[in-house]
Amino acid sequence: MKILFDVAYLYYLPHFTPVLDELKAQGTELGIVFHSEPPATIKTQLASLAEIHIINEDDLVSFYITQNPDWIVFGHAAEIAEQLNSHCKTALILHGLGPKSTYYNASSSPIQYRFVESEHRTQTLQQLYPDKTFVTTGYTKLDPLVNGTSENIDLADKGLVPGKKTILYSPTFYPSTIEKFPKNWPEQFSDYNILIKPHYLSLIKSAYKKQRELFEHWKNYPNVYLASPEEQSLLPFMATADLMISETSSALFEFMALNKPVIVGHFLKLRVGYWGFLKYRLQKRLSDDYRLFKEIGTNINHYHELKEAVENNLRNPKLFEQQRLKYIEQIVGTVDGHCSKRVANFLLNN
Template sequence: MISVLFETHHLYYLPNFLPIIDEMKSRGIYSLSISIPKTINDTERFYLKKISEAKNLEFLDGSSEDSRQRKLRKRKFDVVIVGVPGMLEKIVSDNSLAIMVYHGIGLKHSYYKDTSHRINIRAIESEMRYKELKSQGETNLLLTGYTKIDPLFQDHTKLNQKNLEDLNLNSQKKTILYAPTFYPSSIEKLIPYCTEFAKKYNLIIKLHGFSWNQKRYKHHIIIAEKISGKGIYLVPKEDYNIIPYYSISDALISDISSTLFEYLALNRPIFQTTFFTPRLKHRIFKSRLRKRLDLDRSEKINFTYVLDNPHQILLEVKKVLNDNDTLFPHREQALKNFLYQTDGKASSRLVDAIEDKNK
């Protein structure tokens, strides 16, 4: 059996790994384990352990972070898969095949900075990004597509399909998914307009994992819980996977989140907010915030309906959903640019490459 460790630095990385886990299980030659750093909060660790039990994965832990790392290193896994370099160099053995499936594909510059000489294969979601990283001298690249969205193109039993009625939403109304990032986020400015919006449309709010688990974003939960109900469904924190909510929504609203690009796979309308509430230091030193963002990638976005003011939400969404979706062809082209082969087989391509390396 080929021993595999999934090192998930946060719970919200897990949807990238689940299709890979399912693919490996289907081949019957892998023993699968999962772990999360002790430095991560107890809530995420608790839910990951529950998920590992449900998925029949070995959950590995330690009495301290040092002991956890020693335990993982001692196991000498054949394959170690991460979503960010993080603790990678401290847990791999000399002979481990180290894989990175990066946890996000949005507008943050960290995509290019988060790397390690120890990574043997980095799975890449698009030809555009493949060429960019190759031009920077990266040699460990594998063009696979984005594993996270594989379930959208597979048997719906793998998708854990949601039902609007189960969410106390009206199946006769169109459904909008609102998925803000944690920072810089549109949520503080948009939430006051959501109650009125929900009189016309179902609204599903999917907060970022950091909004649930980091104290500095606790106010996101407070303002979202305050308006939930009566046409507004707030996805609970234990429901970490956004993918099933893509399939039941008619459009997406987001800001700089990876969801802007993931949702292209369905070629449904995407609304992008440009308003947010910056921290004080970013109000004073605006260039610091700009350095966090991938401005070149942002300038390539021509497939979203831009919302410059929160009061536009109802009018703009209504206009587009009433048969005035002019950006349909732009999304078709963007899909080719930003996502490689949306055929549900990104995970299969990655596992094939792992097996080639292990021959």
């Protein structure tokens, strides 16, 4: 059997790699299709796992038809699946957990099959799209953490202090808190290690140049380590951190699955079109899952609330534990280290 994985962006890889490992172990012919040249380090890491292809988006359809695979696995709502479904089967492993409405809207695409994290979400999606096929497998990205194959960050190697508590700041690209943080905020948290893991789009898109300038400034503080673009997986950062700070991002749901405290920042820098009465545009981008953020951790509306929130959660890490445990099964599904195996078995048996 031949299975190709479509990597439109590098941040799809942590969702795909555990499945690739399972399929490789079963002797499957595998290919990874990048839409642009990936960093050399990533190509080297993947070379033993699958054949690497770099294909321009305009040439994807003809490439896939020529390759004649049994399956193509996408990480987003790929409209080109409509032209491919008569040649092979298509599947979706979405590159996140929500809460943006695109999580649910992704199934309006012509992709035939979708692997879903939880039975609760499968039921919701099936009601929305009764003609589509959904397969409950769990969240593949977390398998390496559960199985102990994801390495922690070596704090000493990064110039940080192993004995200190470690904060993970993992902001999304938009809407984001990044530009609402003071330039000297690491100084105000000098008692802690700070890991900054930006979203990949913050690092590559011209629209987010000011965000990159702040990252470059913050990394000069002795208690800060800034992830490089090549460090695509959030897993080592999550494994190492004692607490995560982010916005209403799927990364918080992922960290929640480890039953560690989270802080949700609502002090966002919004584009002009989202100001004032037009904030309803922002709400339209978010699904009903947005309300869950109010329950899984401390929510703050201003930066000046952050220090107290961090200190309080690190003193009391079980503060929101019951709510976290309640929603892990609903959002993330079964966290048993075998999610990728379930995906791989479905692909091979169908």
